[in-house]
Amino acid sequence: MAQRTSTKTATATQVTTEMPRLALPELLREPPPTARGVRTRLALVHAARRVFERDGYLDARLTDITAEAKCSTGTFYTYFDNKEQIFAAVLEEAQEEMLHPGVSHVAEDDDDPVAVVEASNRAYFESYKRNAKLMSLLEQVANIDARFREMRRLRGLAFAERNGRAIADLQARGLADPSLDPYMAARALSGMVGRLAYSSYVMGDEQPLDALVETSTRLWANALRLPQPD
């Protein structure tokens, strides 16, 4: 499931797979004081993203990035300490984009849990598809660099906790299977959707968006035993 940006104080339960922000700031330096500096830094970040997506994190050389950004190698070090750090900057840049759902993905009826789940899932798959290369990259880097691995772990935890609360709430309202551990169920079901998106958009076994949304929504609904309209 995925991101929703409805910030209204929902009385309805918000089961969601919306990605929590990454804890990046610690890796980043002060932003440059001059406009020129800001421009150059941004050019580097964009160049880095292109190079990373083209060559992968490991095969990306710093000189490829500076060449792509049309500046000298030295300039790289004016803004970053190393590859890891510029990758964090790439993620930070992309965060907005990744969090931003398309349009119209907010469920009309917040009181129908299934509709909420469906809307969330749809938003998630769409966002994942749009950022597939970056997601792939993130996965790759998390498997290489402990810092990003930890970042991913914390994001997952925040995620699970939020959805766990939502599930507990549904259970309290008699709308979800009370025999489930809400936090573990949250982890399992969110993971399910994440994995489906990964295999579809990163591993290349692509499935039609609607099929992904329908199947995962139906599985969530069944799994939680949500009351169903049909």
Next chain:
Amino acid sequence: MAQRTSTKTATATQVTTEMPRLALPELLREPPPTARGVRTRLALVHAARRVFERDGYLDARLTDITAEAKCSTGTFYTYFDNKEQIFAAVLEEAQEEMLHPGVSHVAEDDDDPVAVVEASNRAYFESYKRNAKLMSLLEQVANIDARFREMRRLRGLAFAERNGRAIADLQARGLADPSLDPYMAARALSGMVGRLAYSSYVMGDEQPLDALVETSTRLWANALRLPQPD
């Protein structure tokens, strides 16, 4: 869900997360003709596994492996072409071990689909836990090396297909939600269990085995709307 090795020709539906074998042979050379050669090769493979598990695939240097195997660097090339190849050999060696469930994990009552699912899941989590380091390694390597990525993809597909057939069979017998796409559901639910195992045993958010088994079994059963004893 996970691996089962019950090889008896089950009449009952075998919903399963049992891992299909990896398509490794293409990567491997002829076995060495002399007994001494076999010994040296094996020493290298075992050493490689220790080094990989200790340092990770990327940081493992060939000289670390030969040092660990107490042979010279040159000897490595008598048996392998490169790191990729010895990693394939490590997997091959470990395959048996990974497929082999502990004991008694076969469901007594093959006619109770939920019991089958539970047994499979339990076997899977147990095996995953036992081989956590290797699973982590496999994940890492798949994210780095296209050959192993493809291998993982194929395994996943075989997996999904097998379970998809099982789900379709249950549907045909009126035991599972007919509105689900059986192949997609298979992928989603297997992925769910895989991810849970990964986060528990690789990422370090460990949960009690029974909780993992119970939650994932309940979610499978609910999701497929299997008839439940209660």
Next chain:
Amino acid sequence: MAQRTSTKTATATQVTTEMPRLALPELLREPPPTARGVRTRLALVHAARRVFERDGYLDARLTDITAEAKCSTGTFYTYFDNKEQIFAAVLEEAQEEMLHPGVSHVAEDDDDPVAVVEASNRAYFESYKRNAKLMSLLEQVANIDARFREMRRLRGLAFAERNGRAIADLQARGLADPSLDPYMAARALSGMVGRLAYSSYVMGDEQPLDALVETSTRLWANALRLPQPD
């Protein structure tokens, strides 16, 4: 032995280890015309000294110095051509301080050669201790940069010559061992005191000031066979 600043025209022989001034001017630029310029330049020189003393000459980066002086890198080049030149400026600044003995170190009785030697030695050790970091730095730089090496050599020569003349005078007056080559003896004995100070205050094998003064004075006196009160 060490520096004395007694400027009265002594009739008595002035055996001394007083440091001759360094031949720095050649390395320095014109002073800046504006008051603001003078201020900035001074800030740089003081910052440089702090950085040199903290990090050593080699490890001091120009940007460390400008950062410490709270000005931009470019500003450095308004006043200096390079690190060498600002180091010369630091020495120039410190020269006064280094030459200036504490108080009252002038021997009362200028006719007692041993008393003169003792006063000189005491002044030298005190000054060396006060400026130990700078002396260490000077030593380090002389071992790296030919210009400062030559500077040190010339200072040593001027030194030796002055003391050589003093010893020759004592010999002429029948107060010092006539079999000694006065210039070589001057070099040897001054070197002895310099080395003692170096090992005590720079290398870290510190000895009590009085012990240093007493031993070196006694050795000078004995070595030259000066008439001794006892």
Next chain:
Amino acid sequence: MAQRTSTKTATATQVTTEMPRLALPELLREPPPTARGVRTRLALVHAARRVFERDGYLDARLTDITAEAKCSTGTFYTYFDNKEQIFAAVLEEAQEEMLHPGVSHVAEDDDDPVAVVEASNRAYFESYKRNAKLMSLLEQVANIDARFREMRRLRGLAFAERNGRAIADLQARGLADPSLDPYMAARALSGMVGRLAYSSYVMGDEQPLDALVETSTRLWANALRLPQPD
């Protein structure tokens, strides 16, 4: 004063400036197992010495050394970790040479302290002259690298202690000025000779060997008030 290698159990006091060995082994790796390895390593050490003496420690590049040794850059790292380490190896190689006095420098009459001092001093100056470039290098490196600085300090200490004991012995036998602190006097007088050698052979103010020996011996003798034949 300088090195003597007379190992006979001298009843006579051995005032000496003989250099204690440097504590190098800790910096060095295991020697290579094969003859070829030994040869290559030695070629590198000799090449390094030539390059260090030609260009100085700081300006010597690793590639200069490997070029001089006619091997590839990689080979350097088969035997050494860095410049520091090969410098230690150069010193180790040179140690024998530096410790070895020429011939005939052993005083005939070990019971004449002045003769002993003279022989020691002569041997020291001769050795220093022979190894002037290396001594200069050592001085330079000690001013740059803490490891070698410490090494030099320890050597100095061992030195001072040995000579301090000798002086104390002479005092006990009524042959040296009892008012001197023997250890401080040892440090001062040894330092004097070291400095003289340094200024003569490293700094370029060369003096005739005999003049150096005579002056320093006379100064030692006077300074300690040794009984003198004349």
Next chain:
DNA sequence: GATGAATGAGATTTCATTCAT
């Protein structure tokens, strides 16, 4: 005068792979 971003030559270091012994 002051600023600070941009430059880029050049040094160190790694390690899979080869090959003579």
Next chain:
DNA sequence: TATGAATGAAATCTCATTCAT
């Protein structure tokens, strides 16, 4: 078969100095 020294391409990172603003 086994050895381990030799190889060298390739990548990262530094920092004094310049110069447009």
